[in-house]
Amino acid sequence: MVASRRRRRDDPPARAGSGDMALRVRFVRSAELLLEGYVIDPADPERRLAVELLLDGFPAGLARSSAFDAFALAAGPGDGCHGFRFQLDAAALPQLRRAELRLANLDIALAPPIDLLGESSLAPSGVPGGHVEWTGGLSLSGWVEPGSEPGRARVVEAWVDGAPVARALANRWRMERFGVESAERPVAGFRLTLPRTLADARPRDVEVTVDGRPLPGGALTLVAFPDGLAAVLAARAESEADAPRGAYFDALLPDHVPLGSFESWERRFPLPEAADVQPGRIAVLVVGAGDGEASLASLGAPSRAFPAAILPAVSGPATFDPAAARLFLEEEAAECDAVLWLRVGVALRPRALARFLAALDADGGASLAYGDLLLRSDDGALHPLAFAAFGYERALEQSGPDMAFLMRRDESLEALGRDVRHLHRLILAPLEAGLHRLGRYLHVPGFAAVAPLPAPEAEVDGLAASASAHLAARGVEADLRPRPAATLPALRVRRRGAQPTLALILDADDPTLPLRAAAEALRPSRAANSVSLFVSAPVLDPALREALKLDGVELIQSGPGRSRAARLNAAADAVRADCVCFVDARLRPAGADWLEELLARLAETDVGAVAPTIATARGAIVEAGRLLSPLGVSLPLFAGLEPGDPGYGDAMRAAREVSGLGWSCLLTRRTEFLALGGFDALLFPHHFGSHDYALKLQAFGRRVVVTPDAVLRLDAPSSVPPGDAAREARAMLARWPGVAASDPFHNPLLMRAAPFHAGLAWPPGDRAPRRSQVPPARAVPPGWW
Numbered sequence: 001m002v003a004s005r006r007r008r009r010d011d012p013p014a015r016a017g018s019g020d021m022a023l024r025v026r027f028v029r030s031a032e033l034l035l036e037g038y039v040i041d042p043a044d045p046e047r048r049l050a051v052e053l054l055l056d057g058f059p060a061g062l063a064r065s066s067a068f069d070a071f072a073l074a075a076g077p078g079d080g081c082h083g084f085r086f087q088l089d090a091a092a093l094p095q096l097r098r099a100e101l102r103l104a105n106l107d108i109a110l111a112p113p114i115d116l117l118g119e120s121s122l123a124p125s126g127v128p129g130g131h132v133e134w135t136g137g138l139s140l141s142g143w144v145e146p147g148s149e150p151g152r153a154r155v156v157e158a159w160v161d162g163a164p165v166a167r168a169l170a171n172r173w174r175m176e177r178f179g180v181e182s183a184e185r186p187v188a189g190f191r192l193t194l195p196r197t198l199a200d201a202r203p204r205d206v207e208v209t210v211d212g213r214p215l216p217g218g219a220l221t222l223v224a225f226p227d228g229l230a231a232v233l234a235a236r237a238e239s240e241a242d243a244p245r246g247a248y249f250d251a252l253l254p255d256h257v258p259l260g261s262f263e264s265w266e267r268r269f270p271l272p273e274a275a276d277v278q279p280g281r282i283a284v285l286v287v288g289a290g291d292g293e294a295s296l297a298s299l300g301a302p303s304r305a306f307p308a309a310i311l312p313a314v315s316g317p318a319t320f321d322p323a324a325a326r327l328f329l330e331e332e333a334a335e336c337d338a339v340l341w342l343r344v345g346v347a348l349r350p351r352a353l354a355r356f357l358a359a360l361d362a363d364g365g366a367s368l369a370y371g372d373l374l375l376r377s378d379d380g381a382l383h384p385l386a387f388a389a390f391g392y393e394r395a396l397e398q399s400g401p402d403m404a405f406l407m408r409r410d411e412s413l414e415a416l417g418r419d420v421r422h423l424h425r426l427i428l429a430p431l432e433a434g435l436h437r438l439g440r441y442l443h444v445p446g447f448a449a450v451a452p453l454p455a456p457e458a459e460v461d462g463l464a465a466s467a468s469a470h471l472a473a474r475g476v477e478a479d480l481r482p483r484p485a486a487t488l489p490a491l492r493v494r495r496r497g498a499q500p501t502l503a504l505i506l507d508a509d510d511p512t513l514p515l516r517a518a519a520e521a522l523r524p525s526r527a528a529n530s531v532s533l534f535v536s537a538p539v540l541d542p543a544l545r546e547a548l549k550l551d552g553v554e555l556i557q558s559g560p561g562r563s564r565a566a567r568l569n570a571a572a573d574a575v576r577a578d579c580v581c582f583v584d585a586r587l588r589p590a591g592a593d594w595l596e597e598l599l600a601r602l603a604e605t606d607v608g609a610v611a612p613t614i615a616t617a618r619g620a621i622v623e624a625g626r627l628l629s630p631l632g633v634s635l636p637l638f639a640g641l642e643p644g645d646p647g648y649g650d651a652m653r654a655a656r657e658v659s660g661l662g663w664s665c666l667l668t669r670r671t672e673f674l675a676l677g678g679f680d681a682l683l684f685p686h687h688f689g690s691h692d693y694a695l696k697l698q699a700f701g702r703r704v705v706v707t708p709d710a711v712l713r714l715d716a717p718s719s720v721p722p723g724d725a726a727r728e729a730r731a732m733l734a735r736w737p738g739v740a741a742s743d744p745f746h747n748p749l750l751m752r753a754a755p756f757h758a759g760l761a762w763p764p765g766d767r768a769p770r771r772s773q774v775p776p777a778r779a780v781p782p783g784w785w
Contacts, residue, residue, distance in 0.1 A: 360408065454488055524592055564686055
């Protein structure tokens with residue numbers, strides 16, 4: 001924090017405690033660059049006073065004393081939320097001598113000055129040492145300060161009725177901000193899942209300890225229901241009138257169990273019933289080298305019920321002779337309606353085949369149906385792998401659903417006639433025939449098959465050959481290369497094609513951001529792609545405006561008071577280019593080719609918007625797409641994931657379709673942006689306008705993609721947007737109720753609260769077959785949300 005150029009105050013200030021003012025004050029230096037303390041008015045403990053920091057007599061900062069401070073809580077009266085914190089600028093610190101604290105506007109000195117050049121020891125900080133919150137159901141989430149012993153994670157325990165019931169290590173990093181004015185800092189996060197015996201619809205008092213000592217604020221009261229409140233009310237109520245309220249409660253406070261509790265979870269929530277498959281309707285083809293008879297035996301039916309054949313591998317795993325497959329379908333399976341394709345070693349589970357066939361029977365426009373998998377490790381343990389609704393980008397780059405799927409016989413024959421010889425390419429075959437990708441695929445939620453863990457390094461070459469042949473059949477030129485091995489084989493696909501004209505719009509909601517540094521960081525991208533750079537800001541200093549013009553940056557000044565949505569709409573309307581890319585001025589590219597990557601993804605004509613992965617300066621994920629919660633809140637995906645972590649199901653090892661994007665950065669075609677009305681500045685002025693725009697694109701038939709191959713890092717903490725986020729969430733829920741109830745790119749079997757992929761939902765969501773299409777937006781009258 002650098003002292004401003006305002007006039008130095010030399011007049012002696014009044015003292016706190018003089019006259020009618022009798023305040024309790026603490027003002028200390030708790031770290032080399034941190035000044036903190038509290039101010040309490042004992043006569044009015046609910047009052048939050050504004051304080052001003054002076055450095056060498058110059059005003060340098062203003063803060064509202066509203067952050068929690070442990071010393072303020074001990075000093076009382078009040079709730080302890082009377083703290084303030086000021087961060088000093090490391091570059092300016094050597095020139096500073098004295099720090100003073102005054103009551104803002106009244107110019108009253110609150111405490112003795114702090115000598116910044118002195119050798120006095122640092123005072124203990126009042127920042128809380130940890131926090132825990134109930135995130136719904138039986139889940140607790142929180143953080144603690146890292147322990148003093150390097151490499152040793154602190155032990156967190158939950159106690160009920162004097163006995164420990166759950167234990168976890170605080171071994172995951174997360175970023176926390178202490179007060180609006182404070183910067184984020186890393187802390188040690190933890191997550192606790194309480195035992196299911198506590199889900200008995202009774203209030204439970206839970207005490208949380210860290211290394212055997214109570215965690216501040218760690219006494220919680222929760223109530224969890226064994227099967228969700230909706231089920232309880234439906235079973236006990238005299239009428240069904242209360243069931244909707246229970247369903248809403250379940251959405252507000254979702255419950256889950258760890259992925260490792262799959263077996264007990266499935267006993268409680270088995271696959272839904274489906275009508276038996278009539279003999280002769282389905283043919284079975286098992287592909288690959290190994291014991292194909294075991295896969296056939298998993299069908300649990302006499303051999304005459306399903307015409308079946310085993311196709312040995314030709315040139316690698318999941319490859320087969322298309323001529324042999326075609327001969328079988330034309331002769332032995334000539335009367336069948338559909339073909340079940342299985343990889344050798346994959347065992348179909350009971351009810352799965354009937355559910356696949358019922359899905360195709362109910363949806364005559366679909367080409368194939370697939371479900372979720374259980375991956376079996378060498379020790380026999382089962383690992384649930386739950387997929388999203390079909391996304392072309394991920395299906396192209398990563399295997400998974402191609403291990404077991406049911407495809408219509410006529411479309412299978414059509415693909416075989418084009419020499420399709422790999423299961424991965426076969427599942428993509430409807431797109432080679434020119435069929436629209438959004439409506440041809442049905443995801444049937446439920447763990448339909450057990451498959452051995454793949455061997456990514458052994459299978460990636462076959463995957464590359466399949467993807468290359470598929471793209472060639474579509475007339476798409478691309479470069480392919482393997483991704484680092486994790487659980488599933490995966491590729492990186494970079495399409496080639498003509499480059500459109502592009503306008504980069506640097507969004508500066510805070511005019512104090514270092515805009516010249518932000519523009520300079522984008523210079524390599526501008527030179528490589530011949531793009532124009534614009535700065536959209538409410539107010540700019542005249543000297544900075546002239547400097548930016550000399551750097552070749554054009555300015556779009558919207559005037560103070562306009563929302564982010566309105567400001568960016570005006571910027572997009574003012575530029576002239578094929579595409580616009582909105583970039584937050586706090587972001588810096590982590591690689592040189594991030595913009596080329598976004599443009600390559602947008603080369604597909606049905607892609608409406610592309611976004612990079614947003615990370616912190618040290619590489620931890622901030623967001624990689626967004627999900628719409630059951631309450632209409634736009635939530636970041638994979639937040640907090642460490643650098644290099646592949647994520648659940650290797651999701652961060654491939655580009656993915658998502659339902660929503662954040663404001664930080666997105667690339668879109670300007671004509672489509674303007675045709676759809678851009679960001680809705682009336683309903684979503686500050687918080688969820690970018691997510692709403694992404695959903696409008698998808699309702700229009702476009703895909704929205706997030707890529708891990710373009711990474712932008714935050715150079716400064718994000719600001720807290722103004723406006724009413726709860727009001728915007730209600731508007732999102734009113735406009736997109738179907739997506740809020742079941743986001744197509746989130747599996748209903750997985751937990752519905754952050755971190756989304758760490759547990760199985762109890763109870764699970766709707767397991768009806770689903771496409772990846774987004775229904776049209778509902779009309780929301782202004783003022784009715």
